[in-house]
Amino acid sequence: MSSTLITGITELITNDPDTEVPPDPALIVTDGRVSWIGSADRAPAADTALPAEGTVLPAFVDSHSHLVFDGDRSVEFTARMIGARYDGGGIATTVEATRAATDERLRALVEARVAEMRRQGTGVVEIKSGYGLNTPDELRSLRIAAEFTSEVTFLGAHVVPVEYRSDRAGYVDFVIGEMLQRAAEYARWIDVFCEPNSPHAFTGEESREILLAGRAAGLELRVHGNQLGHGPGAQLAVELDAASVDHCTYLSDADIDALVGSATVATVLPGVEFSTHSPYPDARKLIDSGVTVAIASDCNPGTCYSTSIPFMISLAVREMGMTPTEAVWAATRGSALSLRRDDLGVIKVGSPAELTVLDAPNHLHLAYRPGVPLARRLL
Numbered sequence: 146m147s148s149t150l151i152t153g154i155t156e157l158i159t160n161d162p163d164t165e166v167p168p169d170p171a172l173i174v175t176d177g178r179v180s181w182i183g184s185a186d187r188a189p190a191a192d193t194a195l196p197a198e199g200t201v202l203p204a205f206v207d208s209h210s211h212l213v214f215d216g217d218r219s220v221e222f223t224a225r226m227i228g229a230r231y232d233g234g235g236i237a238t239t240v241e242a243t244r245a246a247t248d249e250r251l252r253a254l255v256e257a258r259v260a261e262m263r264r265q266g267t268g269v270v271e272i273k274s275g276y277g278l279n280t281p282d283e284l285r286s287l288r289i290a291a292e293f294t295s296e297v298t299f300l301g302a303h304v305v306p307v308e309y310r311s312d313r314a315g316y317v318d319f320v321i322g323e324m325l326q327r328a329a330e331y332a333r334w335i336d337v338f339c340e341p342n343s344p345h346a347f348t349g350e351e352s353r354e355i356l357l358a359g360r361a362a363g364l365e366l367r368v369h370g371n372q373l374g375h376g377p378g379a380q381l382a383v384e385l386d387a388a389s390v391d392h393c394t395y396l397s398d399a400d401i402d403a404l405v406g407s408a409t410v411a412t413v414l415p416g417v418e419f420s421t422h423s424p425y426p427d428a429r430k431l432i433d434s435g436v437t438v439a440i441a442s443d444c445n446p447g448t449c450y451s452t453s454i455p456f457m458i459s460l461a462v463r464e465m466g467m468t469p470t471e472a473v474w475a476a477t478r479g480s481a482l483s484l485r486r487d488d489l490g491v492i493k494v495g496s497p498a499e500l501t502v503l504d505a506p507n508h509l510h511l512a513y514r515p516g517v518p519l520a521r522r523l524l
């Protein structure tokens with residue numbers, strides 16, 4: 146057994162209403178778990194001491210990312226900044242590049258992106274497939290993702306690939322047939338880009354069929370919904386008890402009413418609005434209505450090529466009406482709940498020592514000092 150005493154904590158955020166935080170708090174981590182929380186002057190002996198010298202909080206949980214891809218779409222981003230619109234069509238470019246990459250190259254790309262996340266304070270990350278869109282390339286995307294996380298999501302229904310463009314129904318059958326059965330070996334989750342406003346993505350009815358097939362194959366549900374305009378995604382997610390509906394850029398009052406009191410978390414992805422020049426969702430209204438809100442990166446080559454949760458927190462505060470306290474909660478506990486992981490996004494005795502430290506006296510600095518690399522993993 147090896148134990149570490151963490152002191153020098155200027156602020157401790159636990160997200161646990163039952164854990165009392167004393168002045169000058171300290172904690173002990175024993176064999177990867179938090180084993181004691183209390184006042185530094187009462188701390189029991191430990192094998193090593195680690196001065197945090199800053200704010201300690203649960204590691205960010207990034208509940209939405211598409212890290213398995215090759216290729217570059219910086220030109221597409223640049224065109225959007227001067228007026229081009231995003232409709233999901235660029236995904237085909239990434240599919241082509243991803244199919245052409247070797248396994249070694251894809252693995253190295255994912256490894257570098259996960260490392261980049263960890264350097265900025267992220268702990269557990271969810272990783273989706275969705276740039277293979279044929280059986281071998283979806284399966285290897287899932288296999289590679291599974292090397293880095295247990296939160297693996299099958300997104301064979303990302304868009305209809307070019308070779309199926311004149312046979313949408315054929316592609317849906319293909320996804321929920323052979324591809325899904327094999328994907329279920331690696332994935333915990335199934336996701337679908339439910340977006341009737343894009344000719345490339347899936348309608349509400351197609352999405353329902355795909356999600357129900359995924360559930361029958363043993364997968365749990367997540368939904369990309371309401372990204373490009375009003376649509377059925379959020380209400381479908383609630384109806385099917387999906388763990389999360391992600392984007393939520395365009396929500397009607399009826400969508401919000403459906404989310405209130407449901408077990409479906411609304412995950413906002415502020416980097417997407419930033420990178421696609423679309424309006425930011427009103428997270429203030431969601432929170433005030435009683436909806437559970439999470440923040441994630443959506444790191445992907447099309448709509449947001451950023452791994453930085455601190456950046457997402459800054460945007461959520463500046464553009465979505467969230468307080469820094471709410472945004473930090475959403476990027477830790479909210480995001481954990483969107484993965485139905487009660488063990489994450491919290492610091493209490495017994496929880497895994499997924500800890501992040503900010504080089505700042507309190508968490509307000511995350512939004513107050515945007516773009517400054519304040520966050521890093523502790524331990």
Ligand code: NIG
Pocket residue numbers: 233235236239338369372417443445446447448449
């Ligand atoms: O979450 N909206 C669908 N999928 C991704 C974007 C994928 C891409 O453009 O490469 C998203 O925004």
Ligand code: FE
Pocket residue numbers: 209210211369443445
């Ligand atoms: Fe996404």
